[in-house]
Amino acid sequence: MLDLLLPPPVRTAEAFTDDPSEPCFPGEEDLIGAAVPGRRREFVTARRCAREALAQLGHPPVAIRSGGRREPLWPAGVVGSITHCTGYRAAAVAAAADVRAVGVDAEPHAPLPDRVLPAVTTAEDRDHLAGLRRDHPAVHWDRLLFSAKESVYKAWFPLTGRWLGFDDADLLIDPAGRTFTARIRIDSPLPHLHGRWLVDHGLVVTAVLVDA
Numbered sequence: 001m002l003d004l005l006l007p008p009p010v011r012t013a014e015a016f017t018d019d020p021s022e023p024c025f026p027g028e029e030d031l032i033g034a035a036v037p038g039r040r041r042e043f044v045t046a047r048r049c050a051r052e053a054l055a056q057l058g059h060p061p062v063a064i065r066s067g068g069r070r071e072p073l074w075p076a077g078v079v080g081s082i083t084h085c086t087g088y089r090a091a092a093v094a095a096a097a098d099v100r101a102v103g104v105d106a107e108p109h110a111p112l113p114d115r116v117l118p119a120v121t122t123a124e125d126r127d128h129l130a131g132l133r134r135d136h137p138a139v140h141w142d143r144l145l146f147s148a149k150e151s152v153y154k155a156w157f158p159l160t161g162r163w164l165g166f167d168d169a170d171l172l173i174d175p176a177g178r179t180f181t182a183r184i185r186i187d188s189p190l191p192h193l194h195g196r197w198l199v200d201h202g203l204v205v206t207a208v209l210v211d212a
Contacts, residue, residue: 002092002104005196005207009098013052014090016201018045025051027063046084050091054078057095071157081105081154088203101210103154103195105147109204112142120146120166122185128172136175140204144197145171147206152182152193155208159190173197180206 002012018041024032025047032043050072051061057078064082065073074080080093081104088106112120121129125145132141148171156164169182182193195208 001088001106001198001200001203001205002090002207004198005205006092006102006104006209010092010094010102010209011053011056012090012092013049013056014088015045015049016087018042018089022048025061025063028065031066042084042089046082046089046091049089050080050082050093053080053091053093057093069157069163071154079158081151083150085203088201088205090205092207096212098212099209100212101155101159101208103151103156103208104206105150105154106203106205107143107147107150109140109199109202110143111140112146116146117142120149122167122170124170128170132173132175139175139199141173144173144199144204144206147204148173148180148182148195148197148208151195151206151208155193155210156184156188156190159210160188169193182208 022044024044032040047064050064059075067073072082077096078093079096079101081102082091083104083106085106092102092104129141149166153164168186169184171182173180178197180195184191193208197206
């Protein structure tokens, strides 16, 4: 699915199921030592996807540690992103010489809980969502917007080292072109970030790419 959203310099790998017997990769066990079984399985599978994507760039298998914001720490010269949700795990990586940053996210194609929506949207977002729901009711636009903001953050943070809250960006979604644009509302070297989205296999998948 990510191959449909990202250009060839980006390498991707994905999985729709876990192997319950798959061991944790050496050097990553402490990252999930206290995790419940479901969380452990999604972590192991998602990290495997990341190594499969790295192999396409010619990198040997390595432990992928986490940074202070739980972001994956990639080998030197690599940028990337990992996502996992119920029924899907995936990773996207690229050479830093080709791509400055990439962010990917997947979510179940279902409405956001009512209590979540006000916390992840601006007033402008909510107005935009109302129009999308009216004109294109088959898509759960609130969930898509949430996923797109997650992808925006995953591309933003490695470039800035700064937190980006849900209310720090407005989103404009193009339903015909299956694209979106995030307008960053705080002082930023990246005033706009652009991405693509799709809905398939009961999932919403979004991706943001910042060219080199």
